[in-house]
Amino acid sequence: MAHPEPSPALVATLILTLAWVWTEECLGVAPNSDTQQIHGIALGRKKREPKCQVGEYLHSNRTHCCMRCHAGTYLAEDCQSDILATRCMRCPKGTFTATDNILRKCISCQRCRAELQQITLSECTEKKDTVCGCQTNQFQSELNTLFKCKNCSPCHNGTIRQNCTKNSDTICVCHPGYFLHKNNCNPCSSCNEEECKKDCATVLRPSTFPSVQDDYWGSQGHIILLIGLVVVLAASLGLLFAVKAIRQYRQRVTTAIFYSCVSTQQPKKETVSEVVMNERKAATFAPVTPQIEKMWTANAVPRSMVEQELPDCVRPAGKTQLPDNPVVLYTVADHVLLSRWKEFVRRLGLSDYEIERIELEQRRVRDAQYEMLRQWRLQMGQGATVERISYVLNQMELSGCSEAIQEALAGQP
CATH class of the missing domain: 2.10.50 (Tumor Necrosis Factor Receptor, subunit A; domain 2)
Known part of the structure; x- marks a missing residue:
């Protein structure tokens, strides 16, 4: 029995079908849509879904990608193609969306519950939900949105x-x-x-069940005690050193004052100590009460007494006129205590007006002393003698200063 031969149309259909499958699967080239059906026979090609990027979503038809809606909006209508924009609408009041989304409506804002003692920390916006919390000295009893605020224990x-x-x-x-x-x-x-x-x-029963604190003090107590002893010892040594330093300072001050204006034997001119200089600076032209000024004015030496004889206990200085030599004037200023300088020049006969005027003109103490002595010498003329200076110093009970000045001036050329 002879087999029937296939018709040419059937053979052509099989060849075209095999060609389309090979093109689709092997070469990745889709044939023309017009060739999807041949002689009314559907080829049944399966379409590939597009891959969407970040911030996009696949359309419900699965044919193209659309942009997601931003936070604060919701999806009102899908895009019609990948070149058209998605239609998004803003969230109504009382709703929100916190991230990019494809929601068909916004999420309702939560409400802080006063019956649970919750308070509103921040109000709801289009992009953020309401934030509820508790008042000060309260804590949240649960970790969900239905937490209750409870008061903190005061202990x-x-x-x-x-x-x-x-x-x-x-x-x-x-x-x-x-x-x-x-x-x-x-x-x-x-x-x-x-x-x-x-x-x-x-x-x-602390002895039967010792606490951690007792163990700590038992192991660390001797270290703390040793540190305390070291601190006390250091403080005691510091206090002894301070007392010794203060005593030495007072002894130096007393010795300097004694040898500068009390000692009657000065083989050579001694430099004034730094302590005495600080005392002089501290007492520079200190204000004097009217009662003391009146007393000094009353005790000032009148010019008529310049030629009087000195007491027997004072060695005569001779009728030597004070020369107009800066070295001599500075020598006199160096041997008179700065704390009694105003009294000294007042007793010499210089007026308060001249003293104040020189103080204003000469800002340095040493320059003011020199100018006062020079002004006194100009005013007194022949009466400005070494004898008068010695007489005034002896009245002020500064005989040591008087003798020191005489010896210093004797050594001047």
Whole structure:
């Protein structure tokens, strides 16, 4: 029996089908849409879905990608093609979207519940939900949105180990004689349960159950005691050194003053110590009360007494006129205490007006002393003698200064 030969149309259809499959799968080239059906026979080609980028989503038809809506908006209408924009609308009041989305409507804002003692920390916006929290000295009892605000434990009859935080209560440590129940320290006299009886028994027998604090002091106590002894010893040595330094300072001041204006034997001119110079600077032209000025004016030496004889206890200086030599004038100024300088020049006969005028003109102490002596010498003329200076110093009970000036001037050329 002879086999029937296939018709040419069937052979052509099979060849075209194999060619299309090979082109689709091997070469990745899709044939023309017009060739998808041949002689009314559907080829059934499966289309590939496009890959969307970040910030895009696949259209419901799965033919193209659309842009997502930004935070604060929602998806009102999909884009019609990948070159057209998605239609997004702003969230109505009382709703929000916090991120890029493809939601068909915005999320409703939560409401802070006053019955749970919640307060509003920040209001709801288009891009952010309402933030609820608790007041100061309160904490959230739960971690969800239905949390309740509770007051932080004050730790009466105990100490605070850890302060109250946003999500946790205060951690308390009770004093001896108290036990912890519901984060409150209650007296052991009200203990009726086995758990609290164990805690109270531990407190009542510290020797049997030593605490961590006792162990700490037992191991570290000798170190702290040694540090305390070292600190006390250092403080004692510092105090002794300070007392010794103060005594030496006072001794130097006393010695300098004694040898500068009391000693009657000065083989050579001694330099004035730094301590005395500081004393002079501190007392520079100190204000004098009217009573003392009146006394000094009354005790001033009148010009008629210049030629009087000196007392027997004072060595005569001779009728030597004070020369107009800066070295001589500075020598006199160096041997008179600065604290009694005004009294000295007043007793010599210089008026308060001249003293104040020179003080204003000469800002340096040494220059003012020199100018006062020079002005006094010009006013007195022949009466400006070494004898008068010695007489005034002896009236001021500064005989040592008088003799020192005489010896210093004797050594001048």
